[in-house]
Amino acid sequence: MPGRVTGYAWGVGSERLTFDGWIAAVGTRSGTRVVVGHWPRSPFGPFSDVMLERADGWRTLLAPTAGVAEYVGGVYHFDEVLKAPVGVHRRDGVWEVAAGPLELCFRVGRRRALGLALRAVPRPLARLPLWAALADGPARVLTGVRTRGSSRPGCRQWYAAGDLWPIVTARASFGGSDLGPLAPVLPPVRFGFASAPASPSLVRVLSTVERDVP
Numbered sequence: 001m002p003g004r005v006t007g008y009a010w011g012v013g014s015e016r017l018t019f020d021g022w023i024a025a026v027g028t029r030s031g032t033r034v035v036v037g038h039w040p041r042s043p044f045g046p047f048s049d050v051m052l053e054r055a056d057g058w059r060t061l062l063a064p065t066a067g068v069a070e071y072v073g074g075v076y077h078f079d080e081v082l083k084a085p086v087g088v089h090r091r092d093g094v095w096e097v098a099a100g101p102l103e104l105c106f107r108v109g110r111r112r113a114l115g116l117a118l119r120a121v122p123r124p125l126a127r128l129p130l131w132a133a134l135a136d137g138p139a140r141v142l143t144g145v146r147t148r149g150s151s152r153p154g155c156r157q158w159y160a161a162g163d164l165w166p167i168v169t170a171r172a173s174f175g176g177s178d179l180g181p182l183a184p185v186l187p188p189v190r191f192g193f194a195s196a197p198a199s200p201s202l203v204r205v206l207s208t209v210e211r212d213v214p
Helices: 066-075 113-119 129-143
Strands: 005-009 012-028 033-041 047-053 059-063 080-083 086-091 094-099 102-108 155-174 201-213
Touching: 012 102, 012 155, 033 086, 033 094, 033 102, 047 066, 047 086, 047 094, 047 102, 059 066, 066 080, 113 155
Parallel strands: 059 080
Antiparallel strands: 005 012, 012 033, 012 201, 033 047, 047 059, 086 094, 094 102, 102 155, 155 201
């Protein structure tokens, strides 16, 4: 399986999987925050998934297959997991997402200074856990997010961002109800060890998850 690295010590092994793609995060006036993962390259093949947190704190995962639902649900925290087709279509800076009861369309603006700086980081360097450790401090200061951490015992994660665009407009509905216009991603989402930037953003990212296995 591509992206998998397995090693063993003292009877415990580690499974390392990498996911190469994009993460988009938007807030809405209703208080619902939506995080979309679009992964053209992953150990599960190309797929997209959606994490959604309502204003009352209820967290939902929308996943396209049982395998993706089981894996993502085992790494992050949700109150419910729904298996539903998740489609992503992008053209000319506009992204359209259809995931079960969710409909989302957003447009990205021109990249800014931080996006240009991230593009300048060599990809081989960005893939290293050491780079995630070095970038963690500046990322907290500049965007309020973390680049490494742990969402569950025996699970370690790190992110390498390779580009960033602001999301300038969005419209979303869930179950046919309009979620309202674009708003900051606040309060922070609580799926894992880190939230998304408060400013709605699209990030080109390499996500690595390492878990202990028997």
